[in-house]
Amino acid sequence: xxxxxxxxxxxxxxxxxxxxxxxxxxxxxxxxxxxxxxxxxxxxxxxxxxxxxxxxxxxxxxxxxxxxxxxxxxxxxxxxxxxxxxxxxxxxxxxxxxxxxxxxxxxxxxxxxxxxxxxxxxxxxxxxxxxxxxxxxxxxxxxxxxxxxxxxxxxxxxxxxxxxxxxxxxxxxxxxxxxxxxxxxxxxxxxxxxxxxxxxxxxxxxxxxxxxxxxxxxxxxxxxxxxxxxxxxxxxxxxxxxxxxxxxxxxxxxxxxxxxxxxxxxxxxxxxxxxxxxxxxxxxxxxxxxxxxxxxxxx
Numbered sequence: 001x002x003x004x005x006x007x008x009x010x011x012x013x014x015x016x017x018x019x020x021x022x023x024x025x026x027x028x029x030x031x032x033x034x035x036x037x038x039x040x041x042x043x044x045x046x047x048x049x050x051x052x053x054x055x056x057x058x059x060x061x062x063x064x065x066x067x068x069x070x071x072x073x074x075x076x077x078x079x080x081x082x083x084x085x086x087x088x089x090x091x092x093x094x095x096x097x098x099x100x101x102x103x104x105x106x107x108x109x110x111x112x113x114x115x116x117x118x119x120x121x122x123x124x125x126x127x128x129x130x131x132x133x134x135x136x137x138x139x140x141x142x143x144x145x146x147x148x149x150x151x152x153x154x155x156x157x158x159x160x161x162x163x164x165x166x167x168x169x170x171x172x173x174x175x176x177x178x179x180x181x182x183x184x185x186x187x188x189x190x191x192x193x194x195x196x197x198x199x200x201x202x203x204x205x206x207x208x209x210x211x212x213x214x215x216x217x218x219x220x221x222x223x224x225x226x227x228x229x230x231x232x233x234x235x236x237x238x239x240x241x242x243x244x245x246x247x248x249x250x251x252x253x254x255x256x257x258x259x260x261x262x263x264x265x266x267x268x269x270x271x272x273x274x275x276x277x278x279x280x281x282x283x284x285x286x287x288x289x290x291x292x293x294x295x296x297x298x299x
Contacts (some may be wrong), residue, residue, distance in 0.1 A: 008140045009060040009106050010175045011077050025075050027057040030115075033057050033070075035088045035295030039097055042276045044198040044236055045099065045129065045152070050266035052097030052126070054088065056104045057080065061133045062168040063156075065209075065251050067242060070291050072104060078296050082167035085115040088227040088237075088295065089124055098197055099150070101129040109140050116147045130183075134176035135169055141182045151183035151202045155223070158215035166209075177222070180204060189230045190274070203232040203276070207239055208224075208263055210253045216263050224270050235263060 004016045012180055013022030021027070037050030045051050057066070057077030070076045080088075089100050105112055116128060127149035134153040154174040155176055157163040163172030183202050208216050216235075217265030223233055244249040264277055 003077070006107075008109055010064070010135055010137055010169070010171065011060060011131055024058045024060050024107050027077040027079055029235070030082065030085055030111045031057040031075075031077040031109050032085075033078050033291040033293065034289055034297055035092065036094070036289075038101065039288070042203060042232075044192060044196055044232075045101070045150075045203070047098045047195070047197045049096040049098045051099055051101040051129070052092030052095070053103055053264045053289075054085075054105075054299065056102065056108055056290065058107055059104050059133070060106050060135055060169075063106055063133075064166055064168075064248075064258075065239070065242060065245050067240060068104075068289075068291075069244075070240065076291055078293055080296065082118065083117050084120050084298065086122070089115070089119050089126070089297070090122075091295065093124070097126065098127050101128040101152075103129060104133070104191060105130060106132060106136060106140070109143055109279045113147060114141055120261060132179075133167075135167075135172055135178055136175060136179035136182075138178055138182045141186070144187050148186065149200050151180075151184060151187060151197055152206065153180055153202070154205045155180070155219050156207065157212075158218035158222075162212065162215060177226075181226075184231060185225065192230055199284050200291065201231065202229055203234055205234040205236060207236045208255050208260060209239055209251070211250050211253055213259055214262060217266050220263070220272060224267075224272050229272065229274045232274045232276065233272060235267060235269070235278075239279045 005014055006017050006022055007014055011023045015022045017028035034055040039046050039050045041051050057071045059072035066072050112143050121141035127148040129152055130148045131152040134155050160173055163169050187201050192201050193199050204221055241252050
């Protein structure tokens, strides 16, 4: 499979990936850094058995505070075939995964589509999750219509100037709003099984950033107005400064408990009922997975 004019994401590099690398630096094959059970996602995603998380290398954003910078910006990982990816689905299922969870998969949509189709022909039936920054093109998401069961987008910023400053991207807000609308069109309202595990739907994640409470409230208000309580919102307090932003005037600090509680109270005040919140100290780099090609290569 070749992607000779890559326009999968809003950056529209329009480059031949068989000959050169675009903004995200993704090669013309699938590249992943880890495939293993993940237990610290939202309860309906991790459950008691774990989510079958596949971490893709390279990213369409360049967030200056990214905890996964080893794979998102330094592009650590191993190139694999579509057949190998299909085998990974079944290996994770054998380990007890309750779903297959694609993390930062956007540069690989055509390959992922093919892998899902091949797996389904072999009888694979676990739900597939698409976990993204939110910076997506509708045309690309439509390639996955009927194949992705759960969408897990971020809604990072309420203002484009913040997105440009922190993630080096333009028009983030409009693309993310359109992307979430397309995701909701594909999945409809959230559906859970008898054990409380999500099998279909949308969870929008929002990571609260230091000194950006106004943006957090603006995002929550938009999601409530647009979707009422037909989607879930995950309100996250786990922002942790990495070494490169330890001296940044804004990003050098964690958010305080009082700030987080203020955002939660605001969500309740505007009528948000379907939400996940985080308790305890989740703002720690110990929660960042180690990327050592676990589960990537055949034994």
